[in-house]
Every structure is written in C-alpha cells, then in structure tokens.
Amino acid sequence: MCIRAHGLTKRYGGKTAVDGLSFSVQPGVITGFLGPNGAGKSTTLRMLLGLIRPTQGAITIGGRPIAELEHPARTIGALLDARAVHPQRTAYDHLLAFAHAAGLGKARVDKMLDLAGLSNAATSRPDQFSLGMYQRLGLATALLGDPDVLVLDEPLNGLDPEGIRWMRSLMRSLASKGRTILFSSHLMSEMEITADNLIVIGNGRLIADSSLAEFIKAHTSTVVLVRTAAREQLARALSDAGMRFKAIASDTLHVAGADPSCVGGMAAKEGITLDELTTIREPLEKAFLRLTRSVTQYEGQLA
Numbered sequence: 237m238c239i240r241a242h243g244l245t246k247r248y249g250g251k252t253a254v255d256g257l258s259f260s261v262q263p264g265v266i267t268g269f270l271g272p273n274g275a276g277k278s279t280t281l282r283m284l285l286g287l288i289r290p291t292q293g294a295i296t297i298g299g300r301p302i303a304e305l306e307h308p309a310r311t312i313g314a315l316l317d318a319r320a321v322h323p324q325r326t327a328y329d330h331l332l333a334f335a336h337a338a339g340l341g342k343a344r345v346d347k348m349l350d351l352a353g354l355s356n357a358a359t360s361r362p363d364q365f366s367l368g369m370y371q372r373l374g375l376a377t378a379l380l381g382d383p384d385v386l387v388l389d390e391p392l393n394g395l396d397p398e399g400i401r402w403m404r405s406l407m408r409s410l411a412s413k414g415r416t417i418l419f420s421s422h423l424m425s426e427m428e429i430t431a432d433n434l435i436v437i438g439n440g441r442l443i444a445d446s447s448l449a450e451f452i453k454a455h456t457s458t459v460v461l462v463r464t465a466a467r468e469q470l471a472r473a474l475s476d477a478g479m480r481f482k483a484i485a486s487d488t489l490h491v492a493g494a495d496p497s498c499v500g501g502m503a504a505k506e507g508i509t510l511d512e513l514t515t516i517r518e519p520l521e522k523a524f525l526r527l528t529r530s531v532t533q534y535e536g537q538l539a
C-alpha cells in the first residue's frame with residue numbers, strides 16, 4: 237500500500253510548517269523521512285495520521301485519507317510520541333485497551349509483548365519505564381493490528397544498541413513481507429544503515445526523494461587514497477596527467493575525481509609500489525548538512 241502526499245501544506249498563523257510537499261512511499265522497502273529540527277517531519281506524519289488537517293493538499297494511504305479507511309488499525313500503525321501513554325495502566329492493560337478498540341483479542345496482546353521483549357514488564361506501569369521501553373511499548377501498540385503501513389517518528393531515540401538492532405531488523409523483516417515502512421529521524425547516520433529510500437525535507441519543503449544509493453551518488457564526493465613511499469614521484473605523474481590531488485601525509489595522497497584503477501594504472505606505469513589504494517566516500521552526514529544548511533532553523537554554536 238502506497239502513502240502519497242500531494243501539495244501537502246500546513247500553516248500555523250503566519251508560519252508555514254509544511255509547504256507544498258509531494259512524495260510517495262512504496263511498500264516492500266524502508267523509507268527514511270529526514271530533515272533538521274523543525275523541518276516539518278512530525279507535522280507531516282500528524283497529517284498522515286489524521287491528527288491535524290492540512291491547510292492545503294492531501295496525504296493518503298492506498299489512495300484514501302485515513303478518515304476514510306475501513307479498517308484503520310489493520311491498515312496503519314503508528315509510533316509518534318512513545319511517552320504518550322496512560323501512566324497508571326500496566327503495559328498489558330495499555331495494549332489490551334488498544335486491542336479492544338481495534339476488535340482484537342488478548343492473544344495478540346501477548347504476542348506483541350513477546351515481540352517487543354516486554355513480556356517480563358507486562359505488569360509494570362509505564363511511569364517506571366526507560367525511554368527505550370516506551371519505544372518498545374509504542375512499537376508493540378503500532379503492530380497490534382498487523383498493519384500494512386507502519387509510521388514511526390524517531391523510533392530509535394532512547395534505544396540501547398541491542399534495541400536499535402532489534403528495531404532495525406524488525407523494520408527490515410516487515411518490509412521484506414511487503415509492508416510500507418516510513419520512519420523519521422534527524423540523523424543521516426541512522427538513515428545510512430537503515431533506509432532503502434530517502435525523503436529529505438527542510439523548512440517544510442522537499443529537498444530530495446530518491447533511493448539511498450541514488451542520493452549517495454548524487455550528493456557525495458569520493459577521493460582515492462593512495463599510500464606509497466614514492467609519493468613525490470606519483471605526485472609528479474598525477475600532476476603531468478592534470479589530476480587534482482592533496483598531500484595528506486608524507487606517504488599519502490588524496491586524489492579527487494579519479495577512480496582507483498586509473499591511479500593504480502598510473503603507478504604501475506611509473507614502476508611505483510603502492511602500499512594502499514582505497515576509495516573514500518565523504519560521510520553522508522556532511523552531504524546532508526550541506527543540503528539542509530540554508531534551511532536549518534536551529535543551529536548551535538561551538539564554544
């Protein structure tokens with residue numbers, strides 16, 4: 237089932253939080269929804285879930301706005317604010333209340349507690365939970381109806397390394413079963429290891445919508461690192477060939493815009509022995525910061 241936004245806009249008084257966003261999210265893959273703080277990610281997800289109304293445009297699931305879905309709990313599950321649970325209800329009762337509302341039985345509650353690794357905390361009250369446990373409970377709630385579409389706002393926040401691995405492999409396994417997975421983050425490093433596709437927004441507007449591989453190809457540069465005791469000789473050969481390079485250490489050069497076979501071939505022709513020849517890609521986080529710098533609303537200063 238596809239999620240589609242078309243001309244989606246949300247204004248709060250004079251402030252435009254989401255500004256004419258159009259994109260689609262496909263089933264069978266994990267789509268990362270990325271943007272700096274205040275970019276409009278949560279506002280977009282809230283419109284998708286029918287919690288707030290768009291000022292203009294629409295966002296639909298399988299072609300329909302959420303209010304028109306026949307079985308909302310079986311169609312879409314969401315984790316927005318993991319701490320927004322009744323503080324006095326045990327984890328079990330919290331899930332049971334949602335299960336009843338969705339017409340589901342107790343068996344599903346037990347299964348979800350197990351899946352989220354919360355079986356031992358079933359009778360604990362959430363006010364004793366860590367943020368990671370809240371996230372697990374939130375995911376268990378989102379998955380109660382075994383929905384086709386899963387929407388997660390910053391799901392990795394507060395999880396320990398084991399929790400992060402668990403959340404990622406769960407998303408991967410659901411995507412491989414054909415589910416539609418949309419998850420937001422303001423960290424490119426998270427996206428790099430989790431997402432197949434990326435939707436990047438800044439100041440409410442679309443900045444990029446592509447596969448992660450295409451994003452990397454389009455927005456990051458690479459250099460060839462070459463290490464040799466004959467650095468000067470290699471530098472002369474590169475210079476004669478009109479190639480751009482930078483000395484990094486007494487035995488190391490970074491060659492821009494080249495591929496390793498070309499640098500290796502040149503070294504072989506000169507009879508130079510290489511100790512290392514590697515392609516280094518610019519960190520994706522750097523590309524993200526460059527792309528979103530002009531639209532970043534909140535920026536700290538280094539002391």
Ligand SMILES: Nc1ncnc2c1ncn2[C@@H]1O[C@H](COP(=O)(O)OP(=O)(O)OP(=O)(O)O)[C@@H](O)[C@H]1O
Nearest residue numbers: 248251253271272273274275276277278279280422
């Ligand atoms: N209810 C509201 N009233 C007025 N402005 C709002 C409201 N909700 C959000 N905004 C503003 O809209 C913009 C987008 O906010 P939103 O929370 O959607 O961003 P976000 O990308 O989710 O950010 P973060 O990563 O910090 O959670 C921000 O400038 C925010 O201050």
